[in-house]
Amino acid sequence: MRAKYVLSEVLVGLWRNVTMTIAMMITMTVSLSMLGASLLMYRQVDKMRAYYYQEVEVSIYLKGDVTPEQRSALDGRLHADPLVKEVFYEDKQMAYENFQKMFQDAKDMVESVSAAEMPESFRVKLNDPKQFTAINQQYREAEGVQSIVDQQQLLQKVFDVLGAIQSLSLIVAAVMGIAALLLVANTIQVAAYSKRREVAVMKLVGASNWFIQMPFVLEAVFAAVLGSLLAGGLLIVTKVFVLEGSLQALTNLLTPVDWGDVWLMFPILAGVGGLISAMTAWITLRFYIRV
Structure with a gap:
């Protein structure tokens, strides 16, 4: 009975604040997409470094x-x-x-x-x-030796550029993540304010804080998990139509992105998005709304 009530309240809350829920999902999708792309790039650069450093040669040019x-x-x-x-x-x-x-x-x-x-x-x-x-x-x-050239030194310049792109993508993902968390907190505050009378009645009849807060927390988690699925979908679209499409020659040169790494992003993004959203919602309710 309690579970049914909590789930019904979650659906009602999502529908009641549908525009803010959509905005939260979109922000989560963008931020988690950036995070997923950053993680994929980190894994790919590490693979490239391990592969190419084993294949590099020293060229000893003769006079x-x-x-x-x-x-x-x-x-x-x-x-x-x-x-x-x-x-x-x-x-x-x-x-x-x-x-x-x-x-x-x-x-x-x-x-x-x-x-x-x-x-x-x-x-x-x-x-x-x-x-x-x-x-x-x-x-x-x-x-008889004219000069000696180490290919590793040449590759290091490429990896330095890729490392800078890694850092930039992580910074953008962090900024978008902060924006998503602020939006989650704001959405929870609005939802709790719109149900302040119901919350007051539930407190009077002895409902626990956990029981009152759970629907709000699940709303945030639901939006985050759905946003993570959309983010994973964007990664798939990017791999199919960009990495294996217009940029296929470049990705083949830099070693292609494995499908296993792309699928691995789904549970990682869902876990990160759901956990952070749940914590943000709980902290908001605990220290600001005080239901």
Whole structure:
């Protein structure tokens, strides 16, 4: 009987303040969408960092006048080095073919360069990509070596940009979350004020604070959970029509977002939205409305 009464009061309260309920749901949807996108980005950047850092190579470029003896001695040192996992030698012709593939859309640039002008290099994959400093110290003064480039340093610039986007999205999500919480508190206050006479009568007949407050708390939780479902739907739409649509080439380059991560956002967003809304409603009733 009590459960039936509480649920009926929740439905009545939602319908009575339908415009504010819709506004609260929309605000929750936007803020939780930003939160979900931020969490997905964090997971994706971590996956990208783990994947690409295992694939990065150290490029040891050779001088144009390097001798076969110098090249052979360097090759032997690299193969015997315990820090080195794999070694691949790229001659001038192979470097030119890779250059043609990389800049195939810039024909003028490709035609202005010949294979003889391309540098020879050793592409070295390390057992621990963080050991670049040790490799650089050992081989930068070796005979025939022109320069040493660590791809990890280039990737770090990309990850720095992605990290800044992560932080910005979290800040926006936090601002929207604060706006949503203020709207929840305001909605609860309006709902409690509109039912102040009923609340006073219930207090007179001995109803507990928990019984009086529960319908208001459930209203906020209902709006938050529905907003989280809409936020999850927005993430699905974004993945299907944006990440797998217009930006598919970019997402394939940066490693695609897994469906498992998207589905994982549903319980996380519902839990976060429902819990925070319930706490906000309870605090509002407890310290401001004092029903």
